[in-house]
Amino acid sequence: MAAEAGVSKSLVSMVFNDDPRVSDVRRKLVLDAAQRLGFSPNWMARSLAAGDGDFVGVMVPDLANPIFAEILEGIRAELRGAGQRTLVSSALFTDAGGNREFDDRVLPVLRDMHPSSLVVIGSVPSLDIVQPLMERIPTVVASGTADDLEHVYVVRNDDVIGIDLIVDHLVERGHRRIAHVGGAGGGAAVNRRDAYEGAMRRHRLAEHIEIELSDYTTERAIEATRRLLTRSPGDPGGRAGAVGDAAVRNAAPTAAGTGAAIGTQALHPDDVRPSAIENLTLRPAGERPTAIVAVNDLAALGVITAVEQLGLRVPEDIAVTGYDDTALSGIDRISLTTVDPRNEEISHETVRLLLDADGPFEGHRERLVIPRLVVRGSTAA
Amino acid sequence: MAAEAGVSKSLVSMVFNDDPRVSDVRRKLVLDAAQRLGFSPNWMARSLAAGDGDFVGVMVPDLANPIFAEILEGIRAELRGAGQRTLVSSALFTDAGGNREFDDRVLPVLRDMHPSSLVVIGSVPSLDIVQPLMERIPTVVASGTADDLEHVYVVRNDDVIGIDLIVDHLVERGHRRIAHVGGAGGGAAVNRRDAYEGAMRRHRLAEHIEIELSDYTTERAIEATRRLLTRSPGDPGGRAGAVGDAAVRNAAPTAAGTGAAIGTQALHPDDVRPSAIENLTLRPAGERPTAIVAVNDLAALGVITAVEQLGLRVPEDIAVTGYDDTALSGIDRISLTTVDPRNEEISHETVRLLLDADGPFEGHRERLVIPRLVVRGSTAA
DNA sequence: TTGAAAGCGATACCAG
């Protein structure tokens, strides 16, 4: 290559590194020769020698989750716009039990490639495995949590505001017995559950707080909703036993209880339709909730499914809300009232932070994006 | 590191490469020292020196598409099970116009990393950019097409069988005027359209062949269905003018016509609900199709939406089928009859081929997976 | 078996 251009190795290197000290003549000489030979500098060698991969590493936990995919594409687009090279790595995998784990064969690769900064999408289990990396380069967690983690910036939507919008909306529509399906599965679930309780108290509806544990999946939400709305024959009056101003019932121990499956997408409700459904007795209309706030859209789908399988109608008998404003909720047949977490804004802020930063972040910071209520048919008057 | 263990550099290298020639004593010596120092060989340097990255590169076109995500996860799981390191790279991006293009900043990186084999998920535009790579290492395209491309193995479901299953099923249910929405957008669309025509002919229903052009998106399918089922006031009798045994009407030139958006997921039908819907007149019941075969599930969703917006019912007035058996179709509220392309099988075959191969493939081969019909409510009797 | 030396394909620094 150096020979073809009739120049020195160093000059070639300088040209490809946009060194301002090379003359236009020489530059063209080198570039032309490169064109002729189809040469482009070996990225590995460069990265090895320079100690900087010159790219943004993006770690995404679960590509099957449309929310993460959406944020990912947003970030990639922004980064591209900023002239940054982006390498996506799914160093995470889901094992047989549905748990999410690091692939420790892939992680070292990412480290050795020397990303100049790091984006983690979603809450990752045991983020501390990437800790050494985060201490060296600017890292931001987009749409996830990273409690107490130093040197990390978190950009996410404000779940408290989002849930407030939902509850306010339902109360405005006249609902008082508003229940929550969610709370399990880590990540935003806890925030949303707390926000639900807070909003209910704010509206002086503390006595109607009712939480049925479910994670982000449609299946668990179906089960939770069934528990919420029925009373098994052998359990007469069981619902009346709630103590204090909050009735929290725990799910039977399932795989979901083991901190599994953050936002896993698994939508086949067919699989869980129980033949035992006739054995279940509905709670009386005057006692059961008239509205259910689901932790996310996928769970809301489960809620709707369960409600209808129990012979009730949405929204006439029970209003349902989701969270995330996934493509799902916009479908006519679903038409789900939900919260738009403004993922574009999250992507945008994430990239902005990354580009502004040089060197790792100091301390732990959070940037909260204001979400937006999207009213649809599932809460129609 | 070599110092810590009190051995030479080469010995360390040999240990980490599982060279059988090192003594157990020395091996333990090195491994212990590595443990103490938290050392692991630099992957880049190794790859640079050895000229082999020792990993499978996976290129995925569009992470927003749940089908690709599903196949990707399947492949990753299989590869992991086989002890292979997998690096996912989305060297593709979607530009402002919705077109899918290669990110030529990322591609060289993948090349320089020396993947030992390559998986391309979905049909990639201008696959020839990766050609030099494919000629060097075994490459298989999973669930996509790669016409005439040498040195490439293709694993995909058999669209002809899939569509045959669909049409057979509809005919069995008594349908005769069966239309098709699809044909545009590249990839499998053409196969499915041809298969539709073939199946119709086989059933002696050639005179009822009716194809309304749409790509894989919900939006285009809504538009196509509207065209299919209505006759605008200014176009009286226009439908009767079809010549020959096949009536193919072209979509008005839209962005979709430019070969854009293969399988893009964009499900917000809200955006396209036209105020002009009242101006449209339905084709008479005895003339319009009683069943619509959509090119995929996303499009089927559009078909359902359009049908219902026009005041017709699914399946009573018009039966609808999809393709792909995405999570969507399993939802109670949707309950779409569709074809399961058996993505697990595709993932499995893909990995098997990859592992069996050493060196690039000779010629161009295809492995067809037999799909499966999934009957649901959208074609209920 | 082991260890020393020569690359892999660049960058970085230095004197010219």
Add this chain to the structure above:
DNA sequence: CTGGTATCGCTTTCAA
């Protein structure tokens, strides 16, 4: 601007 040399962190060949 040049050209030579050291370096990045490892593999590989080859003598000992």
